[in-house]
Amino acid sequence: MLPNVKQARYIFVTGGVASALGKGVTIASIGALLEARGFKVTILKMDPYLNIDPGTMSPFQHGEVYVTEDGAETDLDLGYYERFTDSKLTRANSVSTGQIYHTVITRERRGEYLGRTVQVIPHITNEIKNRIQLLQRQDPHLDFILVEIGGTVGDIESVPFLEAIRQFKLDHGPENTMFIHLTLVPTITLGGEIKTKPTQHSVKELLKQGIQPDILICRSAHLIEEDVKEKISLFCNVPRGRVISAPDISGTIYEIPLIYHQENLDNEIVRYFNLTVESPLFVDVINPVLSKWQHVVNVMKAPKSTIKIAVVGKYMSLGDSYRSLFEALSHGGLAHETKVDLIQIDSEDLKPENAVELLADADGVLVPGGFGERGIEGKLRAIRHARESKLPFFGICLGMQCMVIEFARNVLNWENANSTEFDAETKYPVISMMEEQIGISDKGGTMRLGAYICSLKPGSHLESAYRAQEITERHRHRFEFTNKYREKLEKAGLVVSGVSPDGLLVEAVELPVKEHPWFVGTQYHPEFKSKPLKPHPLFADFVGAALKRHSGKK
Ligand code: GLN
Numbered sequence: 244m245l246p247n248v249k250q251a252r253y254i255f256v257t258g259g260v261a262s263a264l265g266k267g268v269t270i271a272s273i274g275a276l277l278e279a280r281g282f283k284v285t286i287l288k289m290d291p292y293l294n295i296d297p298g299t300m301s302p303f304q305h306g307e308v309y310v311t312e313d314g315a316e317t318d319l320d321l322g323y324y325e326r327f328t329d330s331k332l333t334r335a336n337s338v339s340t341g342q343i344y345h346t347v348i349t350r351e352r353r354g355e356y357l358g359r360t361v362q363v364i365p366h367i368t369n370e371i372k373n374r375i376q377l378l379q380r381q382d383p384h385l386d387f388i389l390v391e392i393g394g395t396v397g398d399i400e401s402v403p404f405l406e407a408i409r410q411f412k413l414d415h416g417p418e419n420t421m422f423i424h425l426t427l428v429p430t431i432t433l434g435g436e437i438k439t440k441p442t443q444h445s446v447k448e449l450l451k452q453g454i455q456p457d458i459l460i461c462r463s464a465h466l467i468e469e470d471v472k473e474k475i476s477l478f479c480n481v482p483r484g485r486v487i488s489a490p491d492i493s494g495t496i497y498e499i500p501l502i503y504h505q506e507n508l509d510n511e512i513v514r515y516f517n518l519t520v521e522s523p524l525f526v527d528v529i530n531p532v533l534s535k536w537q538h539v540v541n542v543m544k545a546p547k548s549t550i551k552i553a554v555v556g557k558y559m560s561l562g563d564s565y566r567s568l569f570e571a572l573s574h575g576g577l578a579h580e581t582k583v584d585l586i587q588i589d590s591e592d593l594k595p596e597n598a599v600e601l602l603a604d605a606d607g608v609l610v611p612g613g614f615g616e617r618g619i620e621g622k623l624r625a626i627r628h629a630r631e632s633k634l635p636f637f638g639i640c641l642g643m644q645c646m647v648i649e650f651a652r653n654v655l656n657w658e659n660a661n662s663t664e665f666d667a668e669t670k671y672p673v674i675s676m677m678e679e680q681i682g683i684s685d686k687g688g689t690m691r692l693g694a695y696i697c698s699l700k701p702g703s704h705l706e707s708a709y710r711a712q713e714i715t716e717r718h719r720h721r722f723e724f725t726n727k728y729r730e731k732l733e734k735a736g737l738v739v740s741g742v743s744p745d746g747l748l749v750e751a752v753e754l755p756v757k758e759h760p761w762f763v764g765t766q767y768h769p770e771f772k773s774k775p776l777k778p779h780p781l782f783a784d785f786v787g788a789a790l791k792r793h794s795g796k797k
Pocket residue numbers: 611612613614615639640641642664719720721722723
């Protein structure tokens with residue numbers, strides 16, 4: 244922490260004109276740039292929907308559910324925050340309108356408002372401000388608290404959040420508070436003319452809420468020319484240097500911090516907060532260390548080799564349903580300066596007759612987490628093919644459970660072995676509901692969630708990948724390996740390579756190296772902890788095995 248930073252600085256990012264402009268990646272990139280200057284940063288997401296959290300929302304609607312160390316089920320943007328920065332996020336980093344109202348209404352029922360009328364202003368807005376400040380109370384060493392306001396300016400749902408952050412700047416002063424607005428500057432196809440009017444309208448909409456943006460980040464197809472920036476500056480009342488161009492990128496999202504740096508964004512932020520004092524103490528502040536990001540981008544743009552990994556899942560039509568997983572695979576590739584191309588296969592399209600053909604080009608296969616019976620038989624077929632043809636295979640959560648089912652059915656010949664999630668009557672329930680889950684009827688936030696310690700078996704793939712005997716990984720599941728069958732499965736050759744410290748929960752399985760080059764399944768989700776600057780050891784190891792297979796093919 245910098246010696247003169249007595250209180251955290253707050254940066255609020257709003258979005259305008261259109262949704263899905265990439266606010267999450269933008270704010271995560273700002274976090275990366277500030278960390279590169281030696282600041283301690285955290286990022287908070289405020290979502291305007293009424294759900295308490297996205298845990299019960301469909302991946303088709305909302306993309307993946309990202310799980311934090313402390314077991315909060317959060318928006319996938321938190322995944323970007325953790326991948327781009329070193330900040331340790333907890334449930335306090337994810338706030339929804341539903342949570343805010345829940346807190347206020349619970350307080351009202353307890354009579355804590357002493358008979359007063361409970362209102363959006365000040366009660367809801369105070370609770371929003373309280374959640375923003377909670378982060379600094381939790382970690383007084385923070386230099387910056389970045390807050391993403393979900394939704395688009397002009398939405399009815401966002402209004403209490405905008406009102407709360409307007410008040411926040413008043414309470415904490417402009418010297419500690421900054422508003423950044425992310426907008427779209429479209430190009431009209433006919434004539435290729437660039438249009439600033441939507442941005443002007445969006446800023447007017449913000450002004451109606453009492454918010455004047457300090458910095459504008461303008462998404463557009465190409466870099467925005469000086470004259471257009473000048474126009475935006477004039478009409479939106481934002482100094483010319485603080486109109487930042489954010490062109491579409493053709494390569495990797497990890498280039499975005501570098502593009503923003505070229506556009507001078509981080510310089511403008513530290514200048515705004517007056518953190519550019521010419522003193523030796525501020526060396527890092529003035530010269531951000533971006534070489535690691537540059538390396539990531541260089542490798543991604545010119546990889547030494549390319550491999551193909553087939554991912555067999557249920558929500559394939561939407562890339563965001565497996566966002567952390569796809570990112571983790573590309574990080575695994577980075578560890579070998581290799582590009583990982585994905586073959587996305589909908590598990591329902593995979594049939595016994597076409598499995599070999601669909602997986603023919605793959606150097607490795609991965610079956611990710613999921614819920615419900617749909618597509619299970621296709622996944623089992625893919626696993627069988629990977630096991631028999633010695634194709635590197637990685638099963639995660641449901642994928643690991645399917646490995647156990649496939650092994651029971653096809654190696655032990657336990658007919659119709661299954662998980663009780665899919666067949667309550669099966670003769671061989673090799674996967675069954677966890678003891679602690681029986682009798683729980685509420686769906687939200689009730690699974691086995693968050694980080695747990697796992698002990699690794701000496702000599703296993705897992706131990707050699709992690710180079711550790713004890714690790715911590717995040718979970719999100721209700722079902723587990725049934726211990727009753729453990730001995731028989733182990734005797735038949737399935738290695739239990741990870742267990743809970745008390746030995747009672749099977750957390751990982753694999754086949755021994757002499758049987759299969761890489762056949763590993765984890766009950767936990769390693770993808771949540773992988774970062775481009777720190778690829779997850781299991782993904783790096785899996786890609787390494789696939790690369791070996793690929794080189795062997797040539
Ligand atoms: N449906 C399985 C369970 O609840 C797997 C969950 C998952 O893959 N995240 O245990």
